[in-house]
Amino acid sequence: MFRLTVQSVWARRGRFLLTAAAVVLGVAFMAGTSVLTGTLRRAYDGIATTNLAATDAVVRAAGSVDGDAGRVRGTLDASLVDVVRRVDGVAAADGSVSAGARLVGRDGKLADGGAHQAVPIGMAWLPTAELNPLRLVAGRAPRAGTEVVIDRASARDAGFGPGDRVTVRTSSGAARYTVSGVATFGSDDDAGGAGVVAFAPAAAARILGVPGRVDAVRVAAAPGVSQAEVARRVGSALAAGGRHRAAEVVTGRAAVEEELGTGTSGVPFMEALLPVFALVALFVGAFVIYNAFSITGAQRVRETAVLRAVGASRGQVRRTVLVEAGILGAVASVAGAALGVALAHGLAALLRAFGVELPGGPMVVGARPLAVAAATGTVVTVVAAYLPARRASKVAPVAAMRDVAVDRTGGSIRRAALGAVLTGLGVVASVSGARAGAAGPVGIGALALFAGVVALGPVVAPRFIRAAGRPLAGLRGVAGELARENAARNPRRTAATASALTLGVALVVLISVFAASARVSMDANIDRNLRSDWIITPLQHQDGLGPAVAETVDALPETGSVTTFRYVPARLDGATVSVAGIDPERVEQHLDVGARAGSVRALGATGIGVGHRVATERGLRVGDRVTLRFAETGARSFEVEVVYDLSSDPLGDFVVSQEAFEANASHINDQVVFATTAPGVGEREARTAIERALRATPTARLHSPDEFKSVVAGRIEQLLNLVYVLLFLAVVISLFGIANALALAIVERRREIGLLRAVGMERGQVRAGIRWEAVLVALLGTVAGTALGLGFAWAMVTALAGEGIDRLAVPGTRLVLVGAVGLVGAVVAAALPARRAARLEVLRALTT
């Protein structure tokens, strides 16, 4: 039986080609994304490994909070370094400090200053060679506070060498330094694409962090002392000295382990989003496979019936189809995995084109991700073929006698009921979830709704197509009429073909509407609540704005009020929240915070403001107490002084005074500075003055409110475009599905086409008919997808109303464009099958 099946697959390889293409594409995407993410992870892991290569133990602050932008950990008193050095078994110990630092090029611009470049690393030069990841290749270590060592890649790119004077920009400001040496990071020219600037040990804390404090103490063990042993000894020495509460000790290996896998946070959507798109692609592929096997199954009814008549059992028939699917799936998946390696390069290029900085170096092609992708593809193929296989096995032996009939099944009561129930549940869950602002039910509702729509597809498809195709018959005559009837003749197939497109279109519409809504909501939010004239932001989050920015801008006679915002993650009842540090006296000169109870001005050293939505959720009122846990200082209790409406940027759900903020997160810099223009000063005058003041801080960006809107809009747009490109693959696969379904249907309708040609249908009319058939199927998919996408978007926007996205905006032109892409794509997909149909030899088609 197996050999028979292999032969039958081989004999039909032409027909399997398009089906296989869908599997190949889906698997290639999956393999490509996992190769790429694997490569990235390896690159980032490489940084962590190199950084702590010969470090035997690390002493660090015990408290940590995982915020959106990575783990935030407290700092240690620098005096601890000497304490550790004196521990028996410790050969050497250095205090490490690191923070963003950017080299300014000879032209006064940032040496690698793209908004999406990997953020350069500033660090303390560690005197102990084995603790230091840097290897000098020219010059010497920095000794004076005015000396730095830079990485070889930056030195080469910017043309700096030992003895050159350079400007380095850190969050504490820009300063002039002398390059004392050039170094490699481990054996690489830079740290995974990021430049490195190392400062003299004594000056590093002052330049990069807080004077007298270090991020961690790195320990090298004495010969013969194991990592565990030295960690244990340092630990007990700290405990003996009463320092155990502030600090903890881990082995070097453990510290590296912790870092592994966390390093990709620079491009979080790489890890989170790409697999989602891969899954979508595979899912769409599954529809195509399902359909292909349904159609070939229907075409082989007679063959199957003969098999059954000569005594093949149902199980044998089913197994034959499944084995066929297995063979097809395996072959296509292996091809897909191979193609995936190429696709990984393409994806990397694509991401770079969209401004996402990725570390250089060769692709790491692991056997595992490829095997996983290939296995997934095979399994998906077999699973998708299961229902058609079951149906095939139900063919009665007498069916051998019947001609290929028109399959009008699909409108069964059971299916209609199931579809209606699922759709209803989905709508109810989505709507109630949306109203309650809960994303979970919305997601589950969306899934149920999609399942319901898929189940209802065969019931709705013929009705929809007959209605939508009515004008076509008038417009295109018989060709249009035949297109309509052919599209409607197999409801299940048509629905499955359209469903693949529905999913892709629904996602595109959802994301388009969501992005447009986010943008409109943000604009409205700015218009409504912003009173300030100027917004200053850092190039990247990690750069921050040093205190000098607010100070110098405030000192300008052209500015009136200046206020700052900074953020720190904190734990609240097991959840991580972001706490903003604001100036209670000035913030209302820049923002309408919409106080509902209490006043922002009342925020003192222990006061906290809470956004209205969170306050309602948590039942907080003015006068209640809230305990936050900070990485640096641990638990701190605050009293609610104000409940405000404006919980979107730049306030967020929790605000404290700058005073309270600094007491708990001393080394965190401003992220946003607002300024108003002084009375009587023109806009241009103010801009010129502020820009001049910011010249010393090339990482700071000045925007008017309108400019700020367009910057954010631009960022949304860029992400949106990337998502479009990724979803485009799903749409392409579903178009393959249309092409495949048509190609198979034409095989099935050979005689009909022959007859039509015999009684005078011209080739052009044959082609037009098939094109219009594709358009009708695509129209069904697009309309359903658009409706679902709009519904999902509405639910999401409603659910997120409290998070600043409170207006539903439907980008009409864009949606029309999406629809046009679907329909034009369908015409393109139909081109080849249409050509083939038109070229059929009339007599041969009629008689064989």
Added chain:
Amino acid sequence: MDMVTIGSITEAPGAAGAALPEAPTAVVGAAGAGDTAPPRAPAARTVDAVKVYGRGEAEVRALDGVTVDFEAGHFTAVMGPSGSGKSTLLHAVAGLDGLTSGRVFVGDTDLGTLGERRLTRLRRDRIGFVFQQFNLIPTLTALENIVLPLRLAGRRPDPVWVGEVVSRFGLDGRTGHRPPELSGGQQQRVAVARALANRPEIVLADEPTGNLDSRRGAEILSFLRQAVRELDQTVVMVTHDPVAASYADRAVFLADGRIVDELRDPTSDSVLDAMRVLGG
């Protein structure tokens, strides 16, 4: 000579509908080539038609120099043993297949000079074809099938004419049905109605009754006969059945790709005799 009664036909087309005559007992060729009528140009003809399939060892001369006229307003039966080239001849006349050599004319049009598109239009506008089976598009209703060539030409079917064809073929009340919902006989009637609906110059039917029982077959044959008589339609029909051939004005016998005999006003007996002589 053509005033011959086909008395030997005993099967009466019973259930063929009200508009039909009881049996094809009337005189044939009344509107056709009467004694006094001037000779008309043939509706179609072939000149030394040769069709060769395959090459070398596998070479088959399906048509081996066939020269034949199909008179206008006449009903011609093409007969011959299996594989003698009957279908090939009909396909050549219909413009469904080209010749290896020789010429085919429909009216004055030399099909050999027509390109693919003009051949298609010729089939659509000037020829009606009835196949042995699979004549109808399953997704179209009976009526839609009947007017298909007209609609393909972008012409509005004349409702009076279509109504007449429909009722002549006893298809009233069935026009909205799709082929799978019709009996085999009804399907063939729809097919013949389609072949006649655009008033073609010539109707070509390849064993139109081959799949039907004799009663249903006689029905179809009556219709064709009637079309020739009342509408001056030219009909060429391939058949194996001497009874079917007896409905025709003339029977042409093919063997091994050549015309080997011809009978005017055949009866089933005369056809049987001829077949016996030809060793059929």
